[in-house]
Amino acid sequence: MNASFPTPGADASQRLLSPEELEAALRDIGARRYHNLHPFHRLLHDGKLGKDQVRAWALNRYYYQAMIPVKDAALLARLPDAALRRIWRQRIVDHDGDHEGDGGIERWLKLAEGVGFARDYVLSTQGILSATRFSVDAYVHFVSQKSLLEAIASSLTEMFSPTIISERVAGMLKNYDFITKETLAYFDKRLTQAPRDADFALDYVKRHATTPDLQRAAMDALTFKCTVLWTQLDALYFAYVAPGMVPPDAWEPGEGLVAEAPARGPAGAPAGTLVASDVPRLPRGVRMRFDQARDKHVLLAPERTFDLDDNAVAVLSLVDGNRSVAQIAQALAETYAADATVIEADILVMLTDLAQKRVLER
Numbered sequence: 001m002n003a004s005f006p007t008p009g010a011d012a013s014q015r016l017l018s019p020e021e022l023e024a025a026l027r028d029i030g031a032r033r034y035h036n037l038h039p040f041h042r043l044l045h046d047g048k049l050g051k052d053q054v055r056a057w058a059l060n061r062y063y064y065q066a067m068i069p070v071k072d073a074a075l076l077a078r079l080p081d082a083a084l085r086r087i088w089r090q091r092i093v094d095h096d097g098d099h100e101g102d103g104g105i106e107r108w109l110k111l112a113e114g115v116g117f118a119r120d121y122v123l124s125t126q127g128i129l130s131a132t133r134f135s136v137d138a139y140v141h142f143v144s145q146k147s148l149l150e151a152i153a154s155s156l157t158e159m160f161s162p163t164i165i166s167e168r169v170a171g172m173l174k175n176y177d178f179i180t181k182e183t184l185a186y187f188d189k190r191l192t193q194a195p196r197d198a199d200f201a202l203d204y205v206k207r208h209a210t211t212p213d214l215q216r217a218a219m220d221a222l223t224f225k226c227t228v229l230w231t232q233l234d235a236l237y238f239a240y241v242a243p244g245m246v247p248p249d250a251w252e253p254g255e256g257l258v259a260e261a262p263a264r265g266p267a268g269a270p271a272g273t274l275v276a277s278d279v280p281r282l283p284r285g286v287r288m289r290f291d292q293a294r295d296k297h298v299l300l301a302p303e304r305t306f307d308l309d310d311n312a313v314a315v316l317s318l319v320d321g322n323r324s325v326a327q328i329a330q331a332l333a334e335t336y337a338a339d340a341t342v343i344e345a346d347i348l349v350m351l352t353d354l355a356q357k358r359v360l361e362r
């Protein structure tokens with residue numbers, strides 16, 4: 001790859017760059033290393049991921065969001081003057097909000113809930129990949145240990161984020177039917193916050209990186225931060241795309257989700273509830289059989305067997321894919337000289353139970 005301002009290697013001597021050249025060199029690092037280039041993001045934005053893979057992204061990224069204000073508080077604590085602190089503290093307000101229910105972390109929780117997660121599960125950070133935790137924690141550590149210039153320079157990835165955010169929001173809205181504008185509301189505010197923050201940080205770095213060594217340190221800090229973002233996506237790709245090796249204790253599809261509200265059937269009954277006009281039948285692979293050894297009828301399904309009492313046998317003998325529940329009840333009423341309405345109510349309960357066990361369909 002040809003870079004106009006390749007980051008000098010540790011052993012290469014570097015002349016003092018003008019502020020404009022330094023900016024160009026920093027932008028060049030982003031052009032080659034920012035996480036918009038990562039295959040996981042390409043899949044995410046192009047609609048190539050399944051719902052569970054999008055969930056894995058939302059869950060893991062929550063940890064990044066939750067730790068950003070911790071990182072900014074560490075940086076704030078090191079700022080020597082009030083004017084700088086006033087500016088930097090806005091970042092904490094942006095993420096934590098001014099009151100309960102406000103702020104970027106809250107909006108990310110809404111995003112995670114929007115793709116199906118239970119809020120408490122996300123807050124627990126229980127299913128997050130260890131690699132996500134390591135790289136995010138490394139960022140917090142870097143900012144608290146390195147020079148102020150390096151700490152501020154490491155936030156400069158935000159110079160590149162508005163482009164990826166626009167691309168992500170447009171791509172996800174277009175490509176996933178389970179994603180809504182409300183779910184992605186987190187990103188609306190970032191489109192103004194990120195350029196404001198990046199402008200300030202870039203100006204600071206251009207004014208304070210006044211020697212070749214300081215300029216190199218600023219570039220290295222940005223490179224490091226690109227790595228922090230990149231490795232989070234590597235981990236997601238490895239666990240949830242290919243080879244699909246989910247480490248012990250990390251989120252497995254299905255965990256931590258809010259039970260989906262059952263779809264409603266006719267007249268507001270939960271889906272799966274049969275009504276009198278339904279025509280029940282046994283699904284492929286399910287059949288009633290007399291078990292000689294046990295001297296009783298059973299319903300045989302792949303890997304499962306259900307014992308049947310006499311009533312169930314009488315009903316299932318009439319389940320043929322032609323008769324409706326009402327007709328079955330009528331036939332039984334005639335055979336047993338009983339009230340068809342009472343029988344119908346009873347067999348609806350029984351057939352619904354079998355349908356929910358997936359050994360009956362309509």
Ligand SMILES: O=C(O)c1cc(C(=O)O)c2c(n1)C(=O)C(=O)c1cc(C(=O)O)[nH]c1-2
Pocket residue numbers: 068104154155156157158159160161164165190229
């Ligand atoms: O969606 C993104 O791709 C993206 C990237 C980055 C970034 O480049 O670090 C941040 C964010 N989002 C973001 O939402 C955010 O709050 C944020 C804070 C910081 C930082 O380093 O202080 N980066 C980012």
